[in-house]
Amino acid sequence: MSGFFDYLIPLLSNVGIFIILALGLNLINGICGQFSLGHAGFWAVGAYAAGAYGLYFAPEIPNFINLFISCLVGMITSALFGLAIGIPCLRLRGDYLAIATLGFGEIIRIVIMNTDKLGGPRGMTNIPHWTNIFWVYAWVILFIFIIVNFLKGPHGRAMISVREDEIASESMGINTFKYKTMAVVIGAAMAGVAGALFAHGQQFLHPNNFTFMWSVIILLMIILGGLGSVTGAILGAIILTILPELLRFMGTTIAEWRMVIYSLLLIALMLWRPSGILGKREINLLGLFKKGKT
Amino acid sequence: MSQNFIYLCYDILQYLVNGLAQGSIYALVALGYTMVYGIIKLINFAHGEFYMIGAFIGLYLVSLKLPLYLVFPLAMISSGLIAVIVERLVYKPIRYAGKIPALITALGASLFFQFGGQLVIGADSKSFELPYQDKTYILGEVSVTSTQLIIMGVTFFLMLFLWWLVKHTKIGKAMRATSFNRDAAELMGINTDMIISFTFFLGASLAGAAGVLVGMYTNTVNPLMGMIPGLKAFIAAVLGGIGIIPGAVLGGLVLGVAENLVVGLWVSTYRDAVAFAILILILLFKPSGLLGRPTGEKV
Amino acid sequence: MSHPYILEADQITMKFGGLTAVNKLSLKILPGDLVGLIGPNGAGKTTAFNMLTGIYHPTEGEVRLLGENISKLRPYQITKRGVARTFQNIRLFKEMTVLENLLVAGQSTYQSGLISSILKTSQFKKNEEALRNHCLELLKIFKLEKKSQFLSKNLPYGEQRRLEIARAMATSPQLLLLDEPAAGMNPQETKELTELIRFIRNHFKMAILLIEHDMGLVMDVCDRISVLDYGELIAYGNPKEIQNNPKVIEAYLGPKEEEKDL
Numbered sequence: 001m002s003g004f005f006d007y008l009i010p011l012l013s014n015v016g017i018f019i020i021l022a023l024g025l026n027l028i029n030g031i032c033g034q035f036s037l038g039h040a041g042f043w044a045v046g047a048y049a050a051g052a053y054g055l056y057f058a059p060e061i062p063n064f065i066n067l068f069i070s071c072l073v074g075m076i077t078s079a080l081f082g083l084a085i086g087i088p089c090l091r092l093r094g095d096y097l098a099i100a101t102l103g104f105g106e107i108i109r110i111v112i113m114n115t116d117k118l119g120g121p122r123g124m125t126n127i128p129h130w131t132n133i134f135w136v137y138a139w140v141i142l143f144i145f146i147i148v149n150f151l152k153g154p155h156g157r158a159m160i161s162v163r164e165d166e167i168a169s170e171s172m173g174i175n176t177f178k179y180k181t182m183a184v185v186i187g188a189a190m191a192g193v194a195g196a197l198f199a200h201g202q203q204f205l206h207p208n209n210f211t212f213m214w215s216v217i218i219l220l221m222i223i224l225g226g227l228g229s230v231t232g233a234i235l236g237a238i239i240l241t242i243l244p245e246l247l248r249f250m251g252t253t254i255a256e257w258r259m260v261i262y263s264l265l266l267i268a269l270m271l272w273r274p275s276g277i278l279g280k281r282e283i284n285l286l287g288l289f290k291k292g293k294t
Numbered sequence: 295m296s297q298n299f300i301y302l303c304y305d306i307l308q309y310l311v312n313g314l315a316q317g318s319i320y321a322l323v324a325l326g327y328t329m330v331y332g333i334i335k336l337i338n339f340a341h342g343e344f345y346m347i348g349a350f351i352g353l354y355l356v357s358l359k360l361p362l363y364l365v366f367p368l369a370m371i372s373s374g375l376i377a378v379i380v381e382r383l384v385y386k387p388i389r390y391a392g393k394i395p396a397l398i399t400a401l402g403a404s405l406f407f408q409f410g411g412q413l414v415i416g417a418d419s420k421s422f423e424l425p426y427q428d429k430t431y432i433l434g435e436v437s438v439t440s441t442q443l444i445i446m447g448v449t450f451f452l453m454l455f456l457w458w459l460v461k462h463t464k465i466g467k468a469m470r471a472t473s474f475n476r477d478a479a480e481l482m483g484i485n486t487d488m489i490i491s492f493t494f495f496l497g498a499s500l501a502g503a504a505g506v507l508v509g510m511y512t513n514t515v516n517p518l519m520g521m522i523p524g525l526k527a528f529i530a531a532v533l534g535g536i537g538i539i540p541g542a543v544l545g546g547l548v549l550g551v552a553e554n555l556v557v558g559l560w561v562s563t564y565r566d567a568v569a570f571a572i573l574i575l576i577l578l579f580k581p582s583g584l585l586g587r588p589t590g591e592k593v
Numbered sequence: 594m595s596h597p598y599i600l601e602a603d604q605i606t607m608k609f610g611g612l613t614a615v616n617k618l619s620l621k622i623l624p625g626d627l628v629g630l631i632g633p634n635g636a637g638k639t640t641a642f643n644m645l646t647g648i649y650h651p652t653e654g655e656v657r658l659l660g661e662n663i664s665k666l667r668p669y670q671i672t673k674r675g676v677a678r679t680f681q682n683i684r685l686f687k688e689m690t691v692l693e694n695l696l697v698a699g700q701s702t703y704q705s706g707l708i709s710s711i712l713k714t715s716q717f718k719k720n721e722e723a724l725r726n727h728c729l730e731l732l733k734i735f736k737l738e739k740k741s742q743f744l745s746k747n748l749p750y751g752e753q754r755r756l757e758i759a760r761a762m763a764t765s766p767q768l769l770l771l772d773e774p775a776a777g778m779n780p781q782e783t784k785e786l787t788e789l790i791r792f793i794r795n796h797f798k799m800a801i802l803l804i805e806h807d808m809g810l811v812m813d814v815c816d817r818i819s820v821l822d823y824g825e826l827i828a829y830g831n832p833k834e835i836q837n838n839p840k841v842i843e844a845y846l847g848p849k850e851e852e853k854d855l
Binding site for chain 3: 146149150153154155157158160161164165167168169170171172173174175176182280
């Protein structure tokens with residue numbers, strides 16, 4: 001039985017990490033409508049920043065404090081990257097923005113590959129093991145709380161209006177550039193925390209963990225759940241993290257087919273259900289998404 | 295003049311030669327990107343995969359001891375036909391759904407070929423045996439191989455052919471009309487669906503030729519080989535001005551040369567970053583590309 | 594020194610590459626004015642609008658709002674200074690409700706901080722309440738209050754037009770720019786719109802600049818009319834003067850123009 005838990009708990013941790021990643025990308029792509037294909041880059045920045053903190057800077061203090069500091073390090077570093085990438089890129093629209101963010105994601109990976117201090121092509125090893133499932137879900141709950149309240153307030157409304165029609169939004173007094181940047185910075189910050197939790201869970205980082213492929217998988221999560229829906233992003237993250245494990249139970253051949261299945265899923269979704277499982281709706285557990293009175 | 299400076303000049307000339315050979319391949323792939331974008335405004339992510347397919351078909355045909363003058367047309371036609379099938383099955387139904395769904399679909403198609411390819415033909419690289427003895431010609435301190443000459447020659451010939459096709463044939467005129475205004479072209483009796491499929495065919499067959507050439511150049515092919523060159527060729531197309539045919543050629547050559555200069559004069563591990571850095575610079579400072587005109591959104 | 598004009602366009606020119614879309618256009622709008630801007634198709638009316646609202650920056654010339662040069666400002670900054678607009682091809686926030694469309698437009702007047710909106714402080718709740726009331730008030734005036742929870746894309750065409758005006762009004766403007774508000778409307782709807790424009794002007798005591806193809810509407814409501822043709826101002830005056838101006842008649846009925854614009 002303990003063997004089963006040894007298997008289950010890391011899996012559930014991963015689910016939590018991907019929920020954070022999907023929530024962040026959903027804010028950028030689904031809520032604000034800025035199509036980014038570089039989310040794995042922000043994830044990598046957070047993971048490596050946290051890994052570097054764990055390896056080189058961490059003082060002798062209780063693990064959970066160190067983990068908290070490490071998450072903040074990952075969050076802030078990644079947010080700064082989001083700012084630095086967002087300010088130039090967000091002048092672009094649609095498919096051009098997608099390609100530019102893809103480019104930045106790849107550049108981040110290539111730079112890490114060429115940085116000795118970060119392990120270069122050998123990867124970063126011996127990162128202290130601080131992550132546990134409790135702290136992963138503490139962050140998940142914190143982020144859900146922040147995003148839900150954010151979306152119900154004026155800033156969330158402004159972000160949605162940017163997605164709906166950028167020119168109209170700007171003409172209604174919304175500083176669209178500020179909100180687009182805000183979406184990317186918050187999304188990147190969340191990816192940074194996810195990276196830190198990932199680094200201190202895996203204890204080993206390699207640049208190839210953060211290829212463009214992962215940006216696509218996170219994108220697939222939010223599309224599957226329904227672009228723009230918070231519960232959809234969570235649902236998508238759960239499904240696409242558990243699914244490969246189920247496929248593994250069904251035999252190795254199917255696991256090898258995983259990416260082929262994902263690619264067909266992506267195409268099938270676009271052809272038959274482009275709005276995903278939930279569309280822009282929310283699953284209303286606990287009345288989290290109750291509309292204010294009118 | 296100092297000895298060192300002369301050697302540096304020779305080195306730079308050598309990088310130029312290597313860059314032009316590499317750039318010719320990018321240019322061939324970029325042409326397909328640019329033509330497809332010009333006609334349906336889709337970034338065909340899967341375009342790099344037609345290059346990979348071309349390389350594998352080329353490999354197979356060469357192993358059958360077919361002469362090169364048959365290998366190229368056959369590889370080109372097969373890549374082209376596969377592209378048309380993809381276009382009809384997947385891109386056509388999504389054509390009016392907007393840019394982002396189309397982009398995601400293309401991404402899906404690209405992943406399908408990469409990973410499907412790994413399952414069908416195995417993930418490891420296969421070596422591409424040259425059907426001829428590769429000679430190296432040396433001019434001063436600069437060397438050029440017969441494969442490099444073939445690459446540049448084939449590219450030049452295909453570009454001339456494309457130029458003739460687009461400018462001087464009826465179907466070329468129909469392509470230009472469709473790209474200019476699809477609805478108007480349709481009203482003038484042009485079968486735009488057919489023209490779009492033909493554009494895919496043409497673009498993918500050029501990519502297929504590039505695939506065979508790159509197989510000959512690097513002597514190795516694998517199912518993931520299309521991804522990075524595909525992205526780079528897209529960057530070349532953006533660099534030259536997407537939708538503009540001479541722009542794709544210019545962009546491809548500039549990118550090939552820039553990459554080889556950076557690798558030669560600085561560090562080889564940043565090879566792949568050069569293209570992305572160029573992309574970001576061009577998007578920020580002249581998003582319409584070197585040969586393009588600025589356009590704005592209509593309000 | 595106080596500025597008699599709300600908005601003043603001083604010799605503004607817009608060039609796209611070699612094409613001059615608007616050439617040295619001057620306009621002056623007084624508080625409470627109702628000015629029409631007319632001209633045949635392609636005369637540069639919408640381009641002029643886009644220059645006044647910051648979507649384009651004039652290649653030459655200056656736009657002044659109460660004496661302040663706004664030609665280099667971004668659209669949202671101009672809106673915050675009191676200029677609101679509608680669009681020729683309705684640009685609503687389609688997936689948002691009717692009320693939310695207004696809330697977005699109104700919220701710069703009732704702005705809350707990022708942190709306070711996440712923590713839902715009492716100040717934030719008070720702000721939101723005030724904003725909501727302000728918007729519901731407007732919906733009532735525009736007879737849309739029953740549909741406040743409808744997604745705006747589900748409204749019929751005429752109501753979408755009205756909602757766009759209501760949304761512009763939610764920014765609390767001093768000057769309202771209407772870009773072909775009667776486009777696509779039947780005579781009955783146009784008549785209602787005429788009443789609505791008059792009502793807005795009298796009720797809110799504000800200036801309105803109107804681009805319109807429908808001559809009846811323009812002649813009916815406007816105090817003064819500017820006529821553009823090929824990017825140049827060819828006539829200016831009250832409706833009577835414009836109707837009898839030979840240049841205007843030529844622009845509309847000249848050999849190259851179709852009659853449908855009249």
